[in-house]
Amino acid sequence: MLTKLTGGRIFDPEHGQNDVVRDIYIRDGRIVDAPADGKVDEEIDVRGKVVMSGAIDMHTHIGGGKVNIARTMLPEDHAESLVERTELMRSGCGHAAPSTLTTGYRYAEMGYTAGFEPAVMPVNARQAHMEMHDTPIIDKGGYAMLGSDDFLLRMMAANEDQEAINNYVAWTLTHSQAIGLKVVNPGGINAFKFNQRKLDLDENNSFYNVSPREILQRLSRAVTELGVPHPLHVHGCNLGVPGNKDTTLDTIQGIEGLPMHLTHIQFHSYGTEGDFKFSSGAAEIAESINRNKNITVDVGQILFGQTVTASGDNMRQFDGSKHAHPNKWVCMDIECDGGCGVVPFKYKDQSFVNALQWMIGLETFLMVDDPWRIFLTTDHPNGAPFTSYPHLIKLLMDKSFRNDMLSTLHPEAQNATHLASLDREYSLYDIAIMTRAGAAKLVGLADRGHLGVGAAADITVYTDHADREKMFTSPDYVFKDGNIVVKNGELVKVTWGTTHVVKPEYDKGIEKPLKEYFDKYHTMTMGNFKISDDEIVDDGRGSLTVQPLKKGGKL
Amino acid sequence: MTDNTEAHIFEDVVSPFCGIASDDLVIEVKGNTVTVKENGDAVTKPGFETPITDLSPRIKGQDVSFEQAINHIASLLKSSKQPLIGGMATDLNGARAAMAVADATRATVDSFYSDNAFKNILVLQDTGYMTTTLTEVRNRVDLLIVVGSDIEKGFPRFYERMIWPQESMFGQDIESREVIYLGKTPSGDASTSPSGKKASVLPCDTDDLPEVISVLRALVKGKSVQAETVGGIAVSELSKLAEKINAAKYSVLTWSGSEMSMEHAEASIQNLCEMIKEVNETTRCNGLMLGGKDGDTTVNAVSSWQAGYPMRTSFSRNMPDYDPYMNRGQRMLDEGEVDCLVWISSFNTQLTPPKTETPTVVLGRSGMTFEQEPEVFIPVGVPGIDHVGRTFRCDSSVSLPLKKLRDSGLPSTYDVLTAVEKAL
Numbered sequence: 001m002l003t004k005l006t007g008g009r010i011f012d013p014e015h016g017q018n019d020v021v022r023d024i025y026i027r028d029g030r031i032v033d034a035p036a037d038g039k040v041d042e043e044i045d046v047r048g049k050v051v052m053s054g055a056i057d058m059h060t061h062i063g064g065g066k067v068n069i070a071r072t073m074l075p076e077d078h079a080e081s082l083v084e085r086t087e088l089m090r091s092g093c094g095h096a097a098p099s100t101l102t103t104g105y106r107y108a109e110m111g112y113t114a115g116f117e118p119a120v121m122p123v124n125a126r127q128a129h130m131e132m133h134d135t136p137i138i139d140k141g142g143y144a145m146l147g148s149d150d151f152l153l154r155m156m157a158a159n160e161d162q163e164a165i166n167n168y169v170a171w172t173l174t175h176s177q178a179i180g181l182k183v184v185n186p187g188g189i190n191a192f193k194f195n196q197r198k199l200d201l202d203e204n205n206s207f208y209n210v211s212p213r214e215i216l217q218r219l220s221r222a223v224t225e226l227g228v229p230h231p232l233h234v235h236g237c238n239l240g241v242p243g244n245k246d247t248t249l250d251t252i253q254g255i256e257g258l259p260m261h262l263t264h265i266q267f268h269s270y271g272t273e274g275d276f277k278f279s280s281g282a283a284e285i286a287e288s289i290n291r292n293k294n295i296t297v298d299v300g301q302i303l304f305g306q307t308v309t310a311s312g313d314n315m316r317q318f319d320g321s322k323h324a325h326p327n328k329w330v331c332m333d334i335e336c337d338g339g340c341g342v343v344p345f346k347y348k349d350q351s352f353v354n355a356l357q358w359m360i361g362l363e364t365f366l367m368v369d370d371p372w373r374i375f376l377t378t379d380h381p382n383g384a385p386f387t388s389y390p391h392l393i394k395l396l397m398d399k400s401f402r403n404d405m406l407s408t409l410h411p412e413a414q415n416a417t418h419l420a421s422l423d424r425e426y427s428l429y430d431i432a433i434m435t436r437a438g439a440a441k442l443v444g445l446a447d448r449g450h451l452g453v454g455a456a457a458d459i460t461v462y463t464d465h466a467d468r469e470k471m472f473t474s475p476d477y478v479f480k481d482g483n484i485v486v487k488n489g490e491l492v493k494v495t496w497g498t499t500h501v502v503k504p505e506y507d508k509g510i511e512k513p514l515k516e517y518f519d520k521y522h523t524m525t526m527g528n529f530k531i532s533d534d535e536i537v538d539d540g541r542g543s544l545t546v547q548p549l550k551k552g553g554k555l
Numbered sequence: 556m557t558d559n560t561e562a563h564i565f566e567d568v569v570s571p572f573c574g575i576a577s578d579d580l581v582i583e584v585k586g587n588t589v590t591v592k593e594n595g596d597a598v599t600k601p602g603f604e605t606p607i608t609d610l611s612p613r614i615k616g617q618d619v620s621f622e623q624a625i626n627h628i629a630s631l632l633k634s635s636k637q638p639l640i641g642g643m644a645t646d647l648n649g650a651r652a653a654m655a656v657a658d659a660t661r662a663t664v665d666s667f668y669s670d671n672a673f674k675n676i677l678v679l680q681d682t683g684y685m686t687t688t689l690t691e692v693r694n695r696v697d698l699l700i701v702v703g704s705d706i707e708k709g710f711p712r713f714y715e716r717m718i719w720p721q722e723s724m725f726g727q728d729i730e731s732r733e734v735i736y737l738g739k740t741p742s743g744d745a746s747t748s749p750s751g752k753k754a755s756v757l758p759c760d761t762d763d764l765p766e767v768i769s770v771l772r773a774l775v776k777g778k779s780v781q782a783e784t785v786g787g788i789a790v791s792e793l794s795k796l797a798e799k800i801n802a803a804k805y806s807v808l809t810w811s812g813s814e815m816s817m818e819h820a821e822a823s824i825q826n827l828c829e830m831i832k833e834v835n836e837t838t839r840c841n842g843l844m845l846g847g848k849d850g851d852t853t854v855n856a857v858s859s860w861q862a863g864y865p866m867r868t869s870f871s872r873n874m875p876d877y878d879p880y881m882n883r884g885q886r887m888l889d890e891g892e893v894d895c896l897v898w899i900s901s902f903n904t905q906l907t908p909p910k911t912e913t914p915t916v917v918l919g920r921s922g923m924t925f926e927q928e929p930e931v932f933i934p935v936g937v938p939g940i941d942h943v944g945r946t947f948r949c950d951s952s953v954s955l956p957l958k959k960l961r962d963s964g965l966p967s968t969y970d971v972l973t974a975v976e977k978a979l
Contacts, residue, residue: 063860065952071859073679075877078863082874090658091874093863099875100860123690126945126954130647131860150694150724193695195804195839207725318685318835328683333841334952335690336724342683521724523689523716525567528578528955535945535956539648539969 002027003482004040008051008461011428013437014450018429024051026457029482033453046461049476052432053451054113054458056439059233059263059298060380062103062140063117063131065124066310066340069330070097070381073342074308076326088494096307096344096381104136105494106387108485111460111475114139114497115386116443118182118233118263119312121145121338123524125176126531132499133542137480139458139497141443143233144176145312147183147215148190150336151517157208162221163507169222170506171514175530179444179500179547180230181223182263184312185237186212189339192315199315201237201250212237213254220258226504227552229444231259231296236268239316243272245281252288252295258555261442264300264379265289266361274416276352280360286367289374296442297368298375301361301392302354303384308344310382317341336521347384355413359406365396366422371433375442390472396426397468428464444547445500457482496541503546560586569957571646571939572602572902574847574949575689575710575717584960589940596711598848603940605904607963608922612933621966621974624933628897628916629978631930635895637871638662639913641884642898644849644906646944646957649968650857653899656972659979662897663869664858665884667906668851671812673879675844676855676865677821684828687807687841688950692717694724696732698799698806701754702827703738703764704814707745710845714745735796737771738764739814757796759786761816765823767793772830775800800834809843847949849902850938856947888913901935901968918968936965 005024010017025032025040061067071078071094078093083102085091092102107115115135120128120142132140146152146169155165169181187210188199194206201213220232236251238244248268252260262268271279289295306325311317314331318341321329325346332340347354361383368374376393380386395402403420414420426434440449447456459479465471474489485493511526518526536542568580573596581593582603589603612624619627632638640657643650643666657664666672678684692699699718706713718732734746734754738761746754759767763786770785774797780790800806808827815824827842834840846852855865862868864877867884880886887893888911896915898908904922908915914930917923921934938944939957944967947954 068856068859069679069951071863072676072855072865073683075680075864078875078877082876084874085658085870090655091862091870093875097863099863102863121952124952126956127856127947127952130857130945130954134651134861193691193805193839321832324683328679328681330679330683331685331835332952333687333691333695333839335688336694337690520722521690521694521720523575523693524578524953524955527567528569532956539651 001041002035003042005044005046007047008049010451011052011432012451013433015452026482029457031451031453031455031457050462050464052460053436053449054460055111055435056449057112057115058375058439058443059118059377060115060386061310062115062135064120064128066342069342070308070310096385100131100134101136104138105491108137108478109491111478113458113480117142119145120178122172122176123335123337129177129536133538136494136496137485139500141179141500143180143182144172144178145182145184145338147186148338153190153208153210156210165218166222166225167506167510170226170504171510174503177501177531177536179502180233182233183219184235185315186215188315193333199237201247216255220255220260221555224258225552225555227549228502228504229550231261233261233263235263239267239313242270242278245269245271245285248285249288252292257294259294261296263298265297265364266300269360278353280363280417282360282363286364290369296373298377299361299364300377300379300383302347302357303388304347304349306346307381307384310342312338312340314339314341317343349409352410352413355410356416359417359419363419366424371430372438375439376434390469393431393472394469399425446548498543498545499536500545500547504549565960569955570599571946571957573598573710574845575713576946576948576955577712578955587961587963589960598711605922609934614931616928624931625974625978627931628975631895631914632660633979637893638895639884639887639893640664640897642667642900643854644900644902645968646850646938646946647853650854652969652972654861656976658870659976661871663882664866666851666854666866669866671846672851674812674815674820674824678825678828682825685831685835685841687843688952689717692807692843693720695805696807698803699734700808701736702808702810703761704811705739705742706811706845707743709811719749757788757792759788764817768823768826771797772826775830776833806840807843809845811845845949850946852947852949852951899968901937918971933971934965935968935971941965942967
């Protein structure tokens with residue numbers, strides 16, 4: 001069947017098309033050329049409508065152990081947002097930590113067609129994939145988390161060569177079925193198990209004598225040399241600590257030009273000035289990002305209200321647990337592989353610190369020049385639930401709305417920001433870059449995030465409403481792999497997306513020390529650690545899409 | 556059924572029958588006969604070796620076809636005003652299918668093991684906790700405190716695998732590990748170190764544990780206590796224990812919900828968990844909750860991600876409602892609130908449905924016998940023997956793949972419930 005979308009205003013940054021009127025043809029789930037004979041089976045009139053590819057959330061906690069702890073922990077939060085079963089949709093619930101089914105439906109209803117779980121602990125990857133398997137419509141994938149795992153730290157302490165580390169990284173990505181590599185508080189989660197309470201960039205893990213700086217360099221090199229498209233995804237040291245902007249600036253310098261993605265940069269951009277000893281470091285951080293073209297960031301914007309913070313960084317989460325709201329929290333040490341911390345939190349607009357966090361995030365958005373290197377996230381659910389994205393887009397696109405909001409916040413925080421003087425307003429093209437083309441390029445999705453011939457037909461059609469929150473809350477149409485899944489903001493069909501992975505090659509020789517390690521120290525065998533392709537396909541609903549590698553090789 | 560009577564050997568087999576899910580079993584399969592050759596124990600041997608008897612579904616005791624049984628279940632569910640899906644002893648996909656049917660039929664879900672699991676879940680939902688996992692324990696523990704539980708009964712290989720390995724990753728002398736029982740005295744010698752060092756015991760009645768735990772928490776915090784004994788234990792002994800906890804580098808407190816049989820055990824577990832948090836202000840200390848056999852951790856996990864809530868969730872309003880008291884399956888049966896019980900028990904022939912007047916459907920392990928023949932019985936395969944599957948370990952961070960070891964032809968719980976959902 002051939003479908004034609006007629007006369008839409010196309011925003012396709014991958015092809016430099018900024019508000020270009022052209023038709024799009026869809027066949028068998030792909031975007032195709034116009035038929036030679038002009039015959040189509042179905043025509044949809046989208047004249048005057050804004051057409052973008054489906055949005056991609058490159059950092060969203062949608063599956064895995066810590067997310068499920070958050071769900072189980074928050075019955076009172078779910079009870080306020082129950083979702084009835086319909087003929088089409090399963091029932092569900094949740095605001096801060098929604099059920100998997102509700103997550104998929106909501107993303108699709110907002111025009112999102114892919115989401116990537118950024119903290120897949122390799123020993124917990126099986127669970128992350130189970131949950132993502134139960135998340136309908138959207139495509140998904142995960143970044144495997146290394147850097148506090150004892151196997152890597154043992155290799156580094158033994159000063160093994162880079163090639164051995166590359167093999168271990170490739171092996172881990174392959175067998176945890178991941179598309180990228182993440183590091184969280186490099187070495188810090190491990191150090192916490194040895195009772196260290198903080199770990200600066202050049203501070204050594206007390207057992208291994210390895211520093212976060214070295215871990216970042218080794219892992220970023222590995223990703224680059226293996227040709228994994230997604231740069232090393234870094235949740236840096238000292239999250240949330242006043243003054244951590246200096247750590248962040250050092251981290252950018254310390255990577256020495258290698259590609260690196262700094263995630264939820266807002267939480268890492270704090271100074272210590274002012275009466276509250278808490279100030280915005282956004283200007284310095286943005287300036288450094290602008291100068292260092294090897295760096296990409298996502299913001300991790302906070303928005304006000306109740307949410308839950310779920311992180312692999314149990315060292316920092318333990319410290320933050322005194323702020324838990326409601327007062328309950330979990331921290332775990334996990335399997336000589338990592339850890340997690342789950343702390344519910346309420347961001348308050350009359351709190352100086354929270355108000356300033358809000359401002360720091362927006363300052364960062366507005367002061368980083370290149371929309372190809374900055375991405376729209378709330379670090380769902382840590383800064384706010386993903387359902388607040390349309391509101392965030394409005395804050396970026398509408399200066400007067402932004403300044404109206406600003407004027408209601410903690411007065412002294414208002415005095416501590418020059419946000420009101422930032423005139424920039426994001427354009428629709430900017431939004432299409434940061435939520436589509438840029439995100440696809442960053443994650444390494446060859447066939448998504450654009451509207452060229454051959455791309456997957458993941459397409460979102462909006463009415464160009466002056467109220468950008470309304471516009472992005474409720475698209476006219478969402479196509480997933482060519483199927484209309486949403487019409488006039490309502491779900492009309494439930495499909496099941498694919499799981500995107502990379503499969504970098506590795507020397508089988510790495511399995512010899514790994515098997516020894518598992519047999520000696522672990523409580524599961526190496527064979528049972530590996531997640532088979534069949535597990536992803538599972539009951540037949542799932543599928544694997546192996547994304548191409550870049551040209552790697554020794555640096 | 557297979558005609559192949561040649562013996563096959565399977566290695567690295569995962570046991571779903573106990574919550575620590577050992578995955579190093581060696582198993583021989585000859586036709587439908589399964590024998591644990593290596594690394595078996597008192598829990599896994601009967602788990603794997605119980606023979607198949609029934610192969611045919613029954614309605615009111617009469618053999619029927621699979622389709623007839625499915626259609627009958629569907630018609631029972633369709634006419635039911637308040638179904639209960641109980642037992643819930645199954646694997647990942649069995650749990651998924653049960654949740655789908657519950658959602659479609661407005662049923663309530665509860666597991667046979669919930670009374671125990673909820674002693675921990677209620678703490679999670681009220682104040683939370685700090686916990687660790689089996690591999691961390693194996694490599695880091697220097698002081699193990701076993702609270703109110705004789706753990707080797709339910710977890711026969713816990714000590715061998717977690718406490719007394721050949722070596723730890725961090726150069727710890729394994730013999731330097733100390734094991735202290737608080738409350739129950741161990742029934743066997745599993746907790747004795749390889750060189751013969753026995754665990755020490757501070758015995759008390761289970762009903763005295765709440766008081767003992769409260770005093771221990773106070774002492775760990777450095778508060779002085781007027782009493783000289785509590786629950787028959789000298790406070791001076793508890794003080795020494797408190798000192799050890801504060802001095803340890805990586806202490807672990809473990810308990811099994813099923814053994815904490817006192818009233819409102821959750822309140823004492825909460826006290827323990829809050830104590831653990833306080834200890835972590837200065838040194839490392841963690842809880843380890845043992846439990847989760849027969850897929851119980853799995854079904855709670857699946858329910859949480861699909862519905863937002865663990866077991867004891869009702870779909871009667873066409874959306875999930877959670878109430879750990881009202882939605883307790885046994886309470887609903889006792890109060891006559893249920894008009895159709897679907898009992899899922901795919902691991903253990905002893906885990907039969909509770910005695911009830913309510914029309915009952917059993918998806919049970921082949922070989923199950925009943926005091927009262929259920930309305931419908933479908934013998935189902937065992938996950939990890941008759942079909943592939945996945946199961947979560949009690950520490951909830953690790954899940955493991957279950958192998959198919961024989962070709963018995965028995966349907967999986969997923970097969971049955973997916974067919975039921977289609978027939979609704």
